Amino acid sequence: MNLALKIVSAVAIALVTIPSVLYFTGTMAPETVKTIALVGTVVWFIATPLWMGRELPIDADNIEI
Amino acid sequence: MSDENSTEPETITSGEFERQPVPDSALLGAGKFWGMYAGEHAAGTEFMIGPLFLAAGASLSDLLLGLLLGNFLAVLTWRFLVTPIAIAKRMTLYYQLERIAGSGLVKLYNVVNGVLFCFLAGAMVTVSASAVGIPFGTMYEVPESTFALGSTDFTIIVILVGAVMAIIAAAGYQTVARVANIAAPWMIAIFAACGIVSLAQMDATSISALSKGEFWQNAIEVVQSKQGASQFGFWQIVVFAWLCNGAMHFGMADLSIFRFARSASSGWAPAIGMFLGHYMAWIAAALLLAAQIKLSQDVTANPGALAWGALGWTGIICVIIAGWTTANPTIYRAGLAFQGVFPKSPRVVMTLVAGAVATAAGAFPNLSAQLLGFVGTYGTVLGPMGAIIFVDFYFMKRFGMREEDAFHRGTSFNLAVLLAWVIPVALGLYLIFVPTSLFPEKLFAAYAVVPCWIASGVIYFALSLLMRDKSNLSTT
Numbered sequence: 001m002n003l004a005l006k007i008v009s010a011v012a013i014a015l016v017t018i019p020s021v022l023y024f025t026g027t028m029a030p031e032t033v034k035t036i037a038l039v040g041t042v043v044w045f046i047a048t049p050l051w052m053g054r055e056l057p058i059d060a061d062n063i064e065i
Numbered sequence: 066m067s068d069e070n071s072t073e074p075e076t077i078t079s080g081e082f083e084r085q086p087v088p089d090s091a092l093l094g095a096g097k098f099w100g101m102y103a104g105e106h107a108a109g110t111e112f113m114i115g116p117l118f119l120a121a122g123a124s125l126s127d128l129l130l131g132l133l134l135g136n137f138l139a140v141l142t143w144r145f146l147v148t149p150i151a152i153a154k155r156m157t158l159y160y161q162l163e164r165i166a167g168s169g170l171v172k173l174y175n176v177v178n179g180v181l182f183c184f185l186a187g188a189m190v191t192v193s194a195s196a197v198g199i200p201f202g203t204m205y206e207v208p209e210s211t212f213a214l215g216s217t218d219f220t221i222i223v224i225l226v227g228a229v230m231a232i233i234a235a236a237g238y239q240t241v242a243r244v245a246n247i248a249a250p251w252m253i254a255i256f257a258a259c260g261i262v263s264l265a266q267m268d269a270t271s272i273s274a275l276s277k278g279e280f281w282q283n284a285i286e287v288v289q290s291k292q293g294a295s296q297f298g299f300w301q302i303v304v305f306a307w308l309c310n311g312a313m314h315f316g317m318a319d320l321s322i323f324r325f326a327r328s329a330s331s332g333w334a335p336a337i338g339m340f341l342g343h344y345m346a347w348i349a350a351a352l353l354l355a356a357q358i359k360l361s362q363d364v365t366a367n368p369g370a371l372a373w374g375a376l377g378w379t380g381i382i383c384v385i386i387a388g389w390t391t392a393n394p395t396i397y398r399a400g401l402a403f404q405g406v407f408p409k410s411p412r413v414v415m416t417l418v419a420g421a422v423a424t425a426a427g428a429f430p431n432l433s434a435q436l437l438g439f440v441g442t443y444g445t446v447l448g449p450m451g452a453i454i455f456v457d458f459y460f461m462k463r464f465g466m467r468e469e470d471a472f473h474r475g476t477s478f479n480l481a482v483l484l485a486w487v488i489p490v491a492l493g494l495y496l497i498f499v500p501t502s503l504f505p506e507k508l509f510a511a512y513a514v515v516p517c518w519i520a521s522g523v524i525y526f527a528l529s530l531l532m533r534d535k536s537n538l539s540t541t
Contacts, residue, residue: 040379
């Protein structure tokens with residue numbers, strides 16, 4: 001189950017990044033990039049919490065700059 | 066964690082082993098640290114800092130090489146300054162400092178820390194509000210005066226965003242920390258996508274266009290035609306990249322993390338955070354502004370609008386989450402610091418006070434536009450405490466003095482530490498904020514970090530020698 005969810009998360013990340021590369025190479029329209037990135041984002045935030053983030057890392061309350 | 070309504074003050078770090086060395090059974094391998102640091106430095110601040118390099122007039126080659134060198138120096142500092150002490154002592158910064166400086170002085174340090182945290186959180190409120198305002202067509206303007214408000218509707222959004230952040234922070238940091246943990250890989254991917262889309266928007270899609278860098282130079286010319294000429298040279302970039310996390314490495318805040326490290330090799334792990342967050346993400350965020358200038362001649366570094374221009378709603382969501390997940394632990398820890406001063410006040414109330422201060426700071430957009438100066442100031446003020454720990458660890462015993470003096474004398478206020486901290490920091494702040502004949506344009510804040518750190522160490526050592534008495538002998 002976890003493996004399947006991790007694959008879904010990996011696909012979600014690919015949906016966020018690969019369209020921008022296709023736009024860079026001139027093979028995808030910018031509006032399509034934005035739509036697919038949003039789909040990837042929704043999928044990421046649905047799938048990833050199911051396998052990641054239950055245990056807080058030791059730097060969880062640290063300040064980031 | 067203690068009860069949410071408890072008036073029992075919590076320590077500033079809320080993990081395990083706060084007042085004892087981390088036992089061998091709790092040590093972590095290097096892989097854990099690489100995983101942690103991978104998401105550690107891709108935060109809301111990156112959306113502000115990247116565009117500020119372009120706005121300040123940094124050339125593309127200086128930026129690429131300067132960030133490379135500066136981040137490398139930062140990694141070396143973590144590895145060779147912080148990690149050896151962390152794995153030898155295995156204590157949090159705060160407990161180690163308490164044993165050297167005394168609990169009273171650590172409270173003072175925490176309050177200073179808390180005030181600085183509020184301003185950092187304020188900048189993140191501004192960042193998130195800039196994104197929330199986009200769907201409503203809210204104007205994001207950076208007034209000339211530092212303490213001038215933006216447009217009325219922007220100020221209202223800041224208040225609403227700040228209130229929500231403060232209430233969530235008052236409930237604790239765990240929930241948001243989980244969101245931050247989950248969002249980190251996605252956020253890094255968003256920064257990368259923003260950079261790639263921005264290059265395409267500027268037609269910088271060939272090797273020759275990328276190597277010529279005309280898209281960057283053109284953007285700088287537009288900025289400078291509107292805002293006047295300015296320069297941000299190679300060494301400024303190097304020193305800024307090296308020392309923007311000065312409080313974490315020179316200031317030893319990350320002792321609290323590396324005390325869990327099984328081996329010193331974990332000290333290399335910040336490299337992944339530096340090169341993803343403070344290299345790729347900064348450059349990507351700067352490219353967002355360059356693309357906006359190319360497309361609309363608009364030089365306003367509005368994080369929400371920049372991300373919207375590249376990735377639409379995904380960009381907006383990213384800016385909001387980045388700002389929120391950065392502001393949340395910042396407000397939470399500022400609340401703990403304030404509670405240390407008023408131990409009978411509930412933590413929830415103190416967190417809401419910290420949130421209110423952060424929201425007030427966030428209402429002044431010019432403050433967040435000065436983030437380059439702020440993080441240098443942050444390192445200048447907090448970094449020197451790391452020099453005290455360094456001197457205590459390496460030199461006290463060697464020169465016949467006692468380590469952890471406050472602990473052994475049972476005092477809550479080590480005067481030598483106070484003077485060694487305040488004198489160099491006061492001088493550094495004076496040079497940063499007041500024009501002098503030596504620095505007519507005022508001192509670039511990041512330049513003050515290392516001199517103040519060295520001066521603090523030297524003063525602490527000299528005062529310890531002068532003030533030592535028979536009880537201050539190396540008998541431990």
